[in-house]
Amino acid sequence: MLEFLRKEGINENLIKDIEKFREFYKVEPKMEYRIPKPKYNYYGNDVWEAAITALLCGENLLLVGSKATGKNVLAENLSAAFGRPKWDISFHVNTDSTSLIGTDTFEGGQVVFRNGPIYECAKWGGFGVLDEINMAKNDSVAVLHATLDYRRIIDVPGYDKINIDDASRFIATMNYGYAGTRELNEALTSRFMVINMPNISNENLRKLLKNEYPHLREEYVDQFAGLFKDLQLKSENSEISTKSVDLRGLLASINLMDKGLAPLKALQMGIANKSFDDFERTLVEDVIRLRIADNLGRNDIFR
Ligand SMILES: Nc1ncnc2c1ncn2[C@@H]1O[C@H](COP(=O)(O)OP(=O)(O)OP(=O)(O)O)[C@@H](O)[C@H]1O
Ligand SMILES: [Mg+2]
CATH class of the missing domain: 1.10.150 (DNA polymerase; domain 1)
Incomplete structure (x- = not known):
């Protein structure tokens, strides 16, 4: 992936910083299978440089654009470039805190907490793709506020508060104004750096x-x-x-x-x-x- 970025002429300083990031944040071997090997490359240097810079600064990204503008391809390419395991989390009307963070289940007669994808992603320093984030109801994603801002925590009632791994980032995607989508509330939007995805040149x-x-x-x-x-x-x-x-x-x-x-x-x-x-x-x-x-x-x- 970094070879591709060099070939495309992405700013060399950014590529060097990605290399440092990868050197510094190691991946647990048992999570390596989650590091994507992209089938498609994303083309568009302005978008690449904006996205890389934001992620290097610890920000989360919101990719806004119409269908087939490469939002998921870019998210996957970014996980690959940064060498991070990726979790894909599709949002829909019934998305709620248990489907994101986790829920109690019975195991061998005992109540145990089964980790949801956000929890796993945060624990292993993953990149979490919050796909079609504006399909979910706003109040059901409010649980992510503390995860996405400077607090970088998941606070599960009745369980330990967990800190989000320093290498974790969240990349949300949305189509704006399509059937079934909602307005993203300002508090949630505020927690992302936003890229308007252009049609490919x-x-x-x-x-x-x-x-x-x-x-x-x-x-x-x-x-x-x-x-x-x-x-x-x-x-x-x-x-x-x-x-x-x-x-x-x-x-x-x-x-x-x-x-x-x-x-x-x-x-x-x-x-x-x-x-x-x-x-x-x-x-x-x-x-x-x-x-x-x-x-x-x-x-x-x-x-
Ligand atoms: N700038 C681009 N560079 C490379 N591929 C692109 C680009 N834009 C679109 N594509 C291609 O378009 C197809 C759709 O990409 P992707 O699934 O990432 O779109 P999306 O923005 O997530 O769309 P949707 O909103 O419908 O989910 C892929 O085959 C991808 O390779
Ligand atoms: Mg998509």
Whole structure:
């Protein structure tokens, strides 16, 4: 991961500081399996440098952005770069303090405390990914206030107060304004440094495509990156919604093409069909047809 950061031209001082961090904070061998080995690299140097700096300063991060802007990929990449075990904690309407911190259970006729993921993460110096944090009810995450601010503790009623390991950080993600999401209250937001996640740049998308599909013909690296840009522009001009501006869908479509599905069909499934409205879907299909001919086959696209 650090090699990747160097290659991307991330500030060398930051990389050196990460190396010092890793040197200083050792990982318990039995937790090493939790250190991620990312499948995808996150591309975007401004975001990388902002995120690394905040984490080095001991801050927690809140990544805000629309779908498929790489929030989870970045969180995973950051855990890998800092060499920390990672806990993924999905938030939803029923998230409460017991699902985060832990709960009493019976074991061999005795009541024992079963550690929740936040507790485990805090104990082992992990990076905790608080995924879709604004899906939870505000009062049920209030239990995290002391965890996320300078107190760095978990106070479980009836049990010991535990201190959060110095190497632990929390990285929350959220989509703003989607169905089912809530406003994050100010007290919680205040405990994070916030990064607005941009859509991937054209240059970085080309890099990603080349890296992910080394056998993709150069011409189609350009066409797919261009297609994503076209869709973004149409959506920014309110000609279409954001439903089809879906990088995840584009990448999945390319996988299907690689398997042999006709390119146009694949893009229909990954992109166009995500607009359920007939009129909008037709608009999206027109955008696709401008770059991808009807009769293209797999060998036109891949070497
Ligand atoms: N800047 C980027 N660099 C690398 N990959 C990216 C970037 N932006 C998006 N992606 C790609 O988009 C896909 C989705 O990424 P990820 O799951 O992290 O998105 P997300 O922001 O968490 O989305 P959601 O809000 O839908 O959960 C991945 O395949 C990822 O590689
Ligand atoms: Mg996500």
